[in-house]
Amino acid sequence: MSVLVDRESRVVIQGITGREGSFHTEQMRAFGTNVVAGVSPGKGGGAQNGVPVFDTVSDAVRATGANVAGVFVPPAFAADAIMEAAAAHVALTVCITEGIPVHDMVRTTELVQRHGVMLLGANCPGIVTPEQCKVGIIPNHINVAGPVGIVGRSGTLTYEVIQGLGQAGLGQTTSVGIGGDPVLGLGFTDVLRRFAEDGETRAVVMIGEIGGSDEENAATWIREAGFDKPVVAFISGRTAPPGKRMGHAGAIISGGTGTAQSKIDALSAAGAAIADTIEEVVRLTGERLGRRVVAGS
Amino acid sequence: MATPEEARREAQRILSMDIRGYPVRSVWCETGLDIEAELYLGITLDRDRRRLVVIFSAAGGMDIEQVAAETPERIAKLWPDPFAGPLSFEMRELAFNGLSHAPQLRARAGVLASGLASAGRALYGLAVSLDALTCEINPLVLTPSGALVAADGKLEIDENAEYRHRDVAAEIAADQSADGSSGEDPFEAEARRRGLTYVHLDGTVGCIGNGAGLTMNTLDLVKQQGGEPANFLDIGGGANAEKARNALEMVLLDPNVRGVFINIFGGITRGDEVARGIIAARDELHITKPLVVRMTGTKEEEGRALLQRAGIVPATSAMEAARTIVELTKDGAR
Numbered sequence: 001m002s003v004l005v006d007r008e009s010r011v012v013i014q015g016i017t018g019r020e021g022s023f024h025t026e027q028m029r030a031f032g033t034n035v036v037a038g039v040s041p042g043k044g045g046g047a048q049n050g051v052p053v054f055d056t057v058s059d060a061v062r063a064t065g066a067n068v069a070g071v072f073v074p075p076a077f078a079a080d081a082i083m084e085a086a087a088a089h090v091a092l093t094v095c096i097t098e099g100i101p102v103h104d105m106v107r108t109t110e111l112v113q114r115h116g117v118m119l120l121g122a123n124c125p126g127i128v129t130p131e132q133c134k135v136g137i138i139p140n141h142i143n144v145a146g147p148v149g150i151v152g153r154s155g156t157l158t159y160e161v162i163q164g165l166g167q168a169g170l171g172q173t174t175s176v177g178i179g180g181d182p183v184l185g186l187g188f189t190d191v192l193r194r195f196a197e198d199g200e201t202r203a204v205v206m207i208g209e210i211g212g213s214d215e216e217n218a219a220t221w222i223r224e225a226g227f228d229k230p231v232v233a234f235i236s237g238r239t240a241p242p243g244k245r246m247g248h249a250g251a252i253i254s255g256g257t258g259t260a261q262s263k264i265d266a267l268s269a270a271g272a273a274i275a276d277t278i279e280e281v282v283r284l285t286g287e288r289l290g291r292r293v294v295a296g297s
Numbered sequence: 298m299a300t301p302e303e304a305r306r307e308a309q310r311i312l313s314m315d316i317r318g319y320p321v322r323s324v325w326c327e328t329g330l331d332i333e334a335e336l337y338l339g340i341t342l343d344r345d346r347r348r349l350v351v352i353f354s355a356a357g358g359m360d361i362e363q364v365a366a367e368t369p370e371r372i373a374k375l376w377p378d379p380f381a382g383p384l385s386f387e388m389r390e391l392a393f394n395g396l397s398h399a400p401q402l403r404a405r406a407g408v409l410a411s412g413l414a415s416a417g418r419a420l421y422g423l424a425v426s427l428d429a430l431t432c433e434i435n436p437l438v439l440t441p442s443g444a445l446v447a448a449d450g451k452l453e454i455d456e457n458a459e460y461r462h463r464d465v466a467a468e469i470a471a472d473q474s475a476d477g478s479s480g481e482d483p484f485e486a487e488a489r490r491r492g493l494t495y496v497h498l499d500g501t502v503g504c505i506g507n508g509a510g511l512t513m514n515t516l517d518l519v520k521q522q523g524g525e526p527a528n529f530l531d532i533g534g535g536a537n538a539e540k541a542r543n544a545l546e547m548v549l550l551d552p553n554v555r556g557v558f559i560n561i562f563g564g565i566t567r568g569d570e571v572a573r574g575i576i577a578a579r580d581e582l583h584i585t586k587p588l589v590v591r592m593t594g595t596k597e598e599e600g601r602a603l604l605q606r607a608g609i610v611p612a613t614s615a616m617e618a619a620r621t622i623v624e625l626t627k628d629g630a631r
């Protein structure tokens with residue numbers, strides 16, 4: 001079992017002929033992802049990385065039955081690409097692009113919602129269900145199948161956790177990167193709901209960071225919904241000064257909200273185990289699953 | 298001010314002030330206003346609702362975040378449909394809501410509501426056309442004649458949208474170079490010129506990582522081990538020799554930096570390549586301050602061996618690396 005993507009996912013890559021799109025399409029296919037189509041306006045009829053290329057997402061969907069889109073389009077055009085996938089009724093769009101203007105994302109998330117489809121990102125590393133499907137840029141070799149669900153904002157920290165758990169023999173049902181922008185599609189709570197329904201996910205690791213209140217909202221949901229799977233949470237940015245953007249557009253403490261401490265307090269009050277280091281994430285997750293773990297790195 | 302002498306005296310007083318660390322370099326002169334009431338009208342991003350929010354309060358002239366924290370009932374909010382913007386009746390509702398806790402303005406509510414409806418729609422249009430993350434008028438002054446006057450304002454433009462507002466960016470830059478008052482930290486300005494994501498802090502341990510979350514965590518680890526981070530520097534994906542060199546050089550411009558902690562999660566990147574880049578940068582830049590490198594990824598053992606031979610401390614665990622760099626940079630360590 002898994003959440004959001006699995007071996008049934010039929011993936012279309014928007015921006016497949018670009019440098020990033022082409023490189024990561026190769027990586028995704030090597031992983032085993034069923035990439036059924038690519039989209040590049042004006043290059044329809046051709047092929048890239050052995051995948052048929054279409055001019056529009058709706059052509060690609062009609063011809064191949066694609067139901068998941070991966071967006072590798074430059075920031076000025078990415079919002080339009082997401083809306084195109086939503087209008088073509090693609091069930092899930094994963095947008096990797098960093099640097100999309102906030103106002104574009106306000107309109108885009110609204111439109112995605114109106115079409116009743118889902119968006120992951122933008123500015124996210126993507127999603128992996130080990131041995132089945134990867135959409136995005138998470139390194140292939142670190143993913144191992146197992147009982148842990150991972151949901152995180154940051155790319156590299158999510159990779160660290162995947163690798164650390166894997167080295168300790170703890171694999172994942174699905175790893176989901178929600179992204180570091182202020183306006184996102186799926187949030188922590190949306191992903192936790194899916195882990196709640198997934199029978200094979202027996203523990204969840206949340207990787208949060210300063211900015212906004214999505215972690216606090218997830219903590220409220222955990223308490224109110226009675227989410228009963230163990231949660232291990234890791235929050236970065238304890239040393240971040242207020243008013244400074246720490247790399248991610250969304251990682252900023254403003255007007256006293258979005259501090260690491262507020263997130264740690266909320267999650268801790270909701271029963272989550274708080275880890276200070278990646279090693280501790282691994283140890284605490286192992287403990288919650290009734291295993292003794294010696295962290296590898 | 299009633300006389301030119303008074304204006305001169307006041308201007309001189311203001312020019313000698315220092316506001317939140319920024320020295321005052323120029324004074325803007327305006328005709329005085331008859332003030333009946335000071336209101337607040339602003340637009341900002343509501344991350345949770347994924348929409349812009351229009352905020353109105355009869356408690357203008359103060360810090361709106363403080364008003365929101367202390368007397369939230371005095372704040373009225375509207376989340377317009379992003380494709381339609383605020384409609385006139387929605388703005389009137391917002392105005393009446395915001396005025397419901399201001400009995401002294403009760404008699405003016407009708408006039409105010411229609412004035413606010415057009416002001417709010419115009420302000421929303423401005424926020425959208427300029428990609429503003431914050432766009433506020435505070436105070437919005439109500440004069441005895443019933444006019445609304447924007448007495449002060451604040452605008453924050455989304456950096457991600459800078460490419461479609463080159464004109465505004467150029468204007469701001471021209472203003473700043475005219476009075477030499479960018480107010481920007483000189484190290485952060487230099488980093489921007491170098492195309493690096495850098496935040497200057499006041500500690501002694503230089504920090505470089507790849508990925509925003511990982512870099513934030515690098516700073517947290519240094520602090521946890523009793524050190525003080527000197528900066529945040531995210532070199533992003535695809536760490537190569539040139540990037541490593543640029544980043545190291547940047548971090549070491551800060552004279553407070555006593556040593557640098559480089560934390561790289563390799564992913565697809567090869568550890569031996571990263572190691573060669575760091576060694577080359579150290580040699581070319583003649584760096585003598587301690588460097589501690591923690592890296593994982595393909596060929597990480599080869600990378601660590603290369604570093605070791607070159608006299609750079611390699612580490613497998615980020616925690617251990619943080620402890621080492623804090624040891625090497627503490628008072629009297631060298």
